[in-house]
Amino acid sequence: MGFLEIKDLKVHFPIRAGLFNRVVGHVKAVDGVSFTIEEGKTYGLVGESGSGKTTTGRAIIGLNDVTSGSITYEGKSALGKNKSILNTHKDVQMIFQDPYSSLNPKKRVLDIIAEPLRNYENLSKQEVRRRVEELLDKVGLSPESIFKYPHEFSGGQRQRIGVARAIALKPKLIIADEPVSALDVSVQAQVLNFMQDLQKELNLTYLFIGHDLGVIKHLCDNIAIMYKGRYVEQGTKADIFNNPQHIYTKRLIAAIPDIEPANRAKQLKYRQEVQAEYEHASDEYFDNEGLAYGLQPISDTHLVALPEKG
Amino acid sequence: MEMRNENIDIPKPIKSPSTIKIIWRELVRDKLALVSLIFLVLITAFVYGIALFLDKSEIVTVDLFAINEPPGGEFILGTDYGGRDIFGQLIIGTRNSLSVAILVTLMTGVIGVVYGLVSGYIGGTVDNIMMRILDFFLILPFLMIVIVFVAIVPKYTVFSFSLIMTAFLWMGIARMIRSKALQEKELDYAQASRTLGSSNLKVMFRQVLPNISSLIIVTMTLNLAANIGLESGLSFLGFGFPESTPSLGTLLGYARNPQTLEFRWWIWVPAAVLILVLMLSVNNVGQALKRATDARQRRG
Numbered sequence: 001m002g003f004l005e006i007k008d009l010k011v012h013f014p015i016r017a018g019l020f021n022r023v024v025g026h027v028k029a030v031d032g033v034s035f036t037i038e039e040g041k042t043y044g045l046v047g048e049s050g051s052g053k054t055t056t057g058r059a060i061i062g063l064n065d066v067t068s069g070s071i072t073y074e075g076k077s078a079l080g081k082n083k084s085i086l087n088t089h090k091d092v093q094m095i096f097q098d099p100y101s102s103l104n105p106k107k108r109v110l111d112i113i114a115e116p117l118r119n120y121e122n123l124s125k126q127e128v129r130r131r132v133e134e135l136l137d138k139v140g141l142s143p144e145s146i147f148k149y150p151h152e153f154s155g156g157q158r159q160r161i162g163v164a165r166a167i168a169l170k171p172k173l174i175i176a177d178e179p180v181s182a183l184d185v186s187v188q189a190q191v192l193n194f195m196q197d198l199q200k201e202l203n204l205t206y207l208f209i210g211h212d213l214g215v216i217k218h219l220c221d222n223i224a225i226m227y228k229g230r231y232v233e234q235g236t237k238a239d240i241f242n243n244p245q246h247i248y249t250k251r252l253i254a255a256i257p258d259i260e261p262a263n264r265a266k267q268l269k270y271r272q273e274v275q276a277e278y279e280h281a282s283d284e285y286f287d288n289e290g291l292a293y294g295l296q297p298i299s300d301t302h303l304v305a306l307p308e309k310g
Numbered sequence: 311m312e313m314r315n316e317n318i319d320i321p322k323p324i325k326s327p328s329t330i331k332i333i334w335r336e337l338v339r340d341k342l343a344l345v346s347l348i349f350l351v352l353i354t355a356f357v358y359g360i361a362l363f364l365d366k367s368e369i370v371t372v373d374l375f376a377i378n379e380p381p382g383g384e385f386i387l388g389t390d391y392g393g394r395d396i397f398g399q400l401i402i403g404t405r406n407s408l409s410v411a412i413l414v415t416l417m418t419g420v421i422g423v424v425y426g427l428v429s430g431y432i433g434g435t436v437d438n439i440m441m442r443i444l445d446f447f448l449i450l451p452f453l454m455i456v457i458v459f460v461a462i463v464p465k466y467t468v469f470s471f472s473l474i475m476t477a478f479l480w481m482g483i484a485r486m487i488r489s490k491a492l493q494e495k496e497l498d499y500a501q502a503s504r505t506l507g508s509s510n511l512k513v514m515f516r517q518v519l520p521n522i523s524s525l526i527i528v529t530m531t532l533n534l535a536a537n538i539g540l541e542s543g544l545s546f547l548g549f550g551f552p553e554s555t556p557s558l559g560t561l562l563g564y565a566r567n568p569q570t571l572e573f574r575w576w577i578w579v580p581a582a583v584l585i586l587v588l589m590l591s592v593n594n595v596g597q598a599l600k601r602a603t604d605a606r607q608r609r610g
Contacts, residue, residue: 061505094505102498106520119507165506 002036004060004078004092004173009033009069011052011059029055031229031291032069037173042199042206044220046213046252052229053209054097057175060207061094090120093166097178099158103150109136109161110146116168135164140194156187160194167198173205180215192219213256217241222301225249230292232285235302245304247285248292250274329524329602336602339609343598346591353588354408361405369398370554381576388576390564392553400580403556406468407545408588410557411537413472414479419530421476422483423519429484430491431514441488444481452478453549460549471551475540483529490525494518524603531596535589542585558585 011030014023030052037043047053058064060071062078071078073091093116096102103112113132117123123131133143139160150158159179166174176195180188192215198204210216216223217237224234225248233246244250254274258267284307287293292305337344373393381388387396429440459474460466494500495518503513538558544550545559546566553560561581565571570578601607 063501063505089505089507094502096498096502098498102502104499104503104517104521106523107517115503115508116506119512162502165502 002038003074004037005070005072006036006056006060007034007070007072009056009059009071010067011055011064012067028229029064030059032294033226033229033231034069034295035224035231035234037205037207039172039205040199040203041222042208042220044216044223045207045209045226046211046216046223047226048211051226053211053226054177056226057094057177057207057209061092061175062089090169091172093169093171093174095159095162095166095174095176095179098182099155099162100182102162103158105150108147108149112150112161113146113165113168116165120169131168132164135168138167138198139164154187155183156191159183159187159191163191163195163198167202167204170202171204173207175207175209177209178211179208181210181212188215195219213252225252228291230305231295231303232292232305233303234295235299239299239302243302245298245302245306246292247274247278247282251278332608333599333602336598336608337595340594340598340601343594346594349587350591350595353404357401357404357408360401364398364401366402369395369402370556378574380574387580388574390574390577391567391570396561396577396580399556399561400558400584403558403561403581404584404588406551406555407538407541407558407585409468410472410475410541411534413469414475414537414541415530415534417472417476418480418483418533419526421480423487423526425480426484426487426489427491427514427519430488431495431510431518433492433495437488444484447478448481450478456544457549466551466555468555471541475537475544479533479537479540483526483533486529487522487526490522491518494521528596528600528603531592531599535592535596538585538589538592 009030010028010032012026012028015025015027016022017024033052033056035043045053045056055064059066060078066079110129110132113135114128117128117131129146132146136143136145141157141160141164145153150161153161159182162179179195180191183191195206196219199206206219208216208219220237222234222236223240225232225240225246227248233240233244233249240249241253244253251274254271258264285292285305287307293307294305295303296306296308297303337347371394373389376385376389376393378391379385379389379393381396385395385397387400389395390399425440425444429437429444455478456474463470463474491514495513500513500517503517504510508517541550541557542559542562545557546563548563550559551557558581562578562585565578565582601609
């Protein structure tokens with residue numbers, strides 16, 4: 001079984017309006033999401049903007065308040081604000097989307113990377129410095145950079161600093177919230193490959209949040225597709241890419257560009273098929289409110305949001 | 311790894327200038343601000359230095375044989391209606407006025423920054439309550455309460471007067487810091503710091519505070535100018551220091567006597583000029599600092 005279990009997670013944000021700031025409704029950013037995370041694997045969470053994928057990640061690490069549902073970490077609840085949550089924080093870390101704003105511009109690299117070490121480990125100044133130099137070495141930056149400020153680095157280098165900070169406490173799970181979407185393509189590959197190397201070296205588990213299916217396909221063992229706060233399909237990489245069942249997944253996969261000219265006609269045909277299916281059968285996949293149904297298993301690993309039979 | 315090689319090959323990049331360097335460059339470029347800064351440093355050093363050697367009790371002792379003497383002779387700047395040396399009073403007065411202004415600026419700064427930061431960072435109900443308390447202080451009639459305090463407090467010192475002023479002047483900076491804290495706490499670096507296990511206090515004072523430091527420095531410099539004026543204004547009206555504790559305001563206050571105003575200019579003109587020049591200088595420096603914090607306005 002997995003070490004992190006999420007059951008029926010809901011994150012609703014109140015909409016306030018009117019003279020007295022009354023709550024007039026809720027934005028259901030995450031609306032009943034369940035999944036399990038096992039050690040050493042890479043999970044992909046895909047969805048369009050506003051589908052709630054980032055909110056899910058932030059709820060797991062405690063940056064968003066959870067409306068209902070449970071997050072269990074090694075059998076213990078990881079919700080609320082008690083001491084055990086702090087220990088969860090030690091094992092669950094996050095890499096942020098924007099390498100430009102996620103590093104404090106007034107802090108030196110040494111202080112940025114040493115922050116988690118100073119919070120959790122009682123180390124002397126020399127030990128902290130040695131650890132930071134080790135971490136910098138691990139992410140491929142020269143140890144002399146410890147006295148530089150973040151703005152003296154390029155985007156890719158900054159994201160490496162972000163990664164170094166995230167792995168400083170030797171966490172088990174790293175939530176990577178679109179870690180490369182702010183970088184240009186050549187640097188993206190560099191950072192992704194290096195994250196994979198780190199995974200092997202440190203036996204990390206990744207929860208990879210993104211909208212770039214190419215990146216997700218490259219990295220992840222398990223993929224979940226999210227739409228309007230709910231899962232529409234969940235399965236292994238092969239399940240999702242070779243046997244997509246939900247119309248939303250099919251459309252997503254049909255939209256992946258293929259640069260091979262020989263496949264152009266085939267790709268176009270597939271796209272038109274999917275479009276035709278969407279036009280006449282899209283109602284079957286979504287309920288009255290346009291939301292996805294509950295997940296039904298169609299194989300051991302593959303879950304799809306389909307209406308219950310009968 | 312290839313990145314490591316890259317770091318060795320590339321020559322050391324030109325370091326971007328530090329904040330202090332930017333401020334210095336701005337001051338050098340703006341000659342008026344530079345002259346103002348030099349003037350301020352000189353006058354502060356002069357006033358605090360000379361005041362060490364002056365006997366305050368001798369200066370404020372009434373001497374009936376030397377009433378209203380014009381400048382020159384025994385007294386460089388003449389004497390007032392009590393035969394007290396104007397030059398000595400000017401030195402000690404400037405020192406007192408500057409001390410009050412600096413103390414008030416520092417105290418309002420500390421209170422305002424802490425209050426605003428806590429209020430803005432915690433937010434929600436706490437923010438709401440703290441802001442209503444601040445609003446309460448804001449609507450109190452400042453002048454009236456100071457008059458009452460002057461009547462109640464029997465013995466005035468620089469420190470007690472600063473405390474009274476501080477009690478009514480910390481709100482502006484608190485409000486500004488709060489609005490900035492509201493913005494900063496939503497930024498990724500503050501959020502990241504929370505996921506790394508830093509307590510709220512640590513995020514507030516170690517992460518957010520350094521990022522609003524330039525704003526604090528500028529505001530406090532500009533406040534310093536305002537506080538010099540405020541102290542002088544209160545003393546002029548007679549609600550500041552008594553005559554036994556000279557300040558720029560009390561010297562100016564002699565001008566309320568029409569005789570002094572018309573015929574004995576040496577009593578009040580030097581103080582008036584000094585107030586004007588001091589406030590202008592602090593303001594010039596403050597404006598230069600303000601420009602230094604905003605890259606689009608920089609001249610240097």
